Amino acid sequence: QVQLVESGGGSVQAGGSLRLACKRSGYAGSTYCMGWFRQAPGKEREGVAGIYTATGSTTYADSVKGRFTISQDTQENMLYLQMNSLKPEDTAMYYCAARVGLCGDGWSNGMAYWGKGTLVTISS
Numbered sequence: 001q002v003q004l005v006e007s008g009g010g011s012v013q014a015g016g017s018l019r020l021a022c023k024r025s026g027y028a029g030s031t032y033c034m035g036w037f038r039q040a041p042g043k044e045r046e047g048v049a050g051i052y053t054a055t056g057s058t059t060y061a062d063s064v065k066g067r068f069t070i071s072q073d074t075q076e077n078m079l080y081l082q083m084n085s086l087k088p089e090d091t092a093m094y095y096c097a098a099r100v101g102l103c104g105d106g107w108s109n110g111m112a113y114w115g116k117g118t119l120v121t122i123s124s
Contacts, residue, residue, distance in 0.1 A: 002026040002113040004096045009118030022079040022096030029100030036081045038092035047108025093117040
């Protein structure tokens with residue numbers, strides 16, 4: 001089994017930056033599709049950014065392209081989300097998620113493991 005623990009959320013003003021971190025522990029396979037998701041009150045959960053751990057290949061939602069960067073530290077089993085130029089509409093609970101295998105098209109579907117989330121609040 002895999003456990004995921006997020007950290008790094010908080011409150012910042014619009015235009016600011018935050019860096020989220022996710023620690024992965026346990027084992028379910030040698031490679032993972034991992035990602036960051038967010039859910040704002042009254043809205044559906046959205047896949048923000050994904051990464052295939054074996055190659056570092058990344059994918060982003062259009063709403064965050066050019067502002068957010070997903071990265072990993074494979075030695076420490078850490079996943080990061082650097083968020084710049086934050087907007088009030090980025091306010092949400094952010095979750096780290098993972099599943100064994102490739103990302104590819106539809107990467108945000110079928111995540112098997114989820115963290116409990118970290119809250120990000122952006123004020124205008």
